[in-house]
Amino acid sequence: MRESLGLPTGPRLRRWEPSDAPAVLEAFAEPVMGRQADAPVTTLAEAGAWIRRRQEQWYRAVAYGFAVTDGAGTALGGVAVGGLDLRHGTGWISYWTTSAARGRGVATHGCRALADWCLADLGLFRLELGHRLDNPASCKVALAAGFTAEGVQRQKLAYDGVRYDVETHARLATDPRPGEAASRGSRGARGAT
Numbered sequence: 001m002r003e004s005l006g007l008p009t010g011p012r013l014r015r016w017e018p019s020d021a022p023a024v025l026e027a028f029a030e031p032v033m034g035r036q037a038d039a040p041v042t043t044l045a046e047a048g049a050w051i052r053r054r055q056e057q058w059y060r061a062v063a064y065g066f067a068v069t070d071g072a073g074t075a076l077g078g079v080a081v082g083g084l085d086l087r088h089g090t091g092w093i094s095y096w097t098t099s100a101a102r103g104r105g106v107a108t109h110g111c112r113a114l115a116d117w118c119l120a121d122l123g124l125f126r127l128e129l130g131h132r133l134d135n136p137a138s139c140k141v142a143l144a145a146g147f148t149a150e151g152v153q154r155q156k157l158a159y160d161g162v163r164y165d166v167e168t169h170a171r172l173a174t175d176p177r178p179g180e181a182a183s184r185g186s187r188g189a190r191g192a193t
Helices: 018-028 044-060 106-120 136-144 180-192
Strands: 004-006 012-015 064-069 075-085 090-097 126-132 148-159 162-172
Touching: 012 106, 018 044, 018 075, 044 064, 064 106, 075 106, 090 106, 106 126, 106 136, 126 136, 126 148, 136 148, 136 162
Parallel strands: 090 126
Antiparallel strands: 004 012, 012 064, 064 075, 075 090, 126 162, 148 162
16 A cells, blocks of 8 residues: 655655644644544644554554645645445545645645545545535535535534534545546547537
């Protein structure tokens, strides 16, 4: 199983390393991010524990988490697949970025690369993800990474006493890779003229 994914230029995926603790701490210091962590991440030690949990999940083959890095190897965000059901070939995708990396395509690249890896290397058939309806940036990432919106789960999440609707998306192994459908359509149109 490959441990580093990416193109020769641009963001890359690699397994989490202890040296990523400062980036993890910075990301989860934001209130909206902190409430999504599986345990508090308010110190470097807690950020290190978060990374060790990702490494343990990888070792046990229950989830695979990657740091999305720049060319120098600095963590700009993270992507993961969990909720694996090998019998049905399904997994649940999640992604996040540091505040400094937002709006730069880091999450889209990471999500797309992870989905490609899951479908090719893990042999999964269906990948799912969800985002709160009040998070249009996450919806843009999902769509750009080739995930089709499938519906809304009403009041699925609760944060600080407020319930949120969640839009679910999925990408199938049989779906065209992002960008392929548009290029196929334009080739067809040119060929018909």
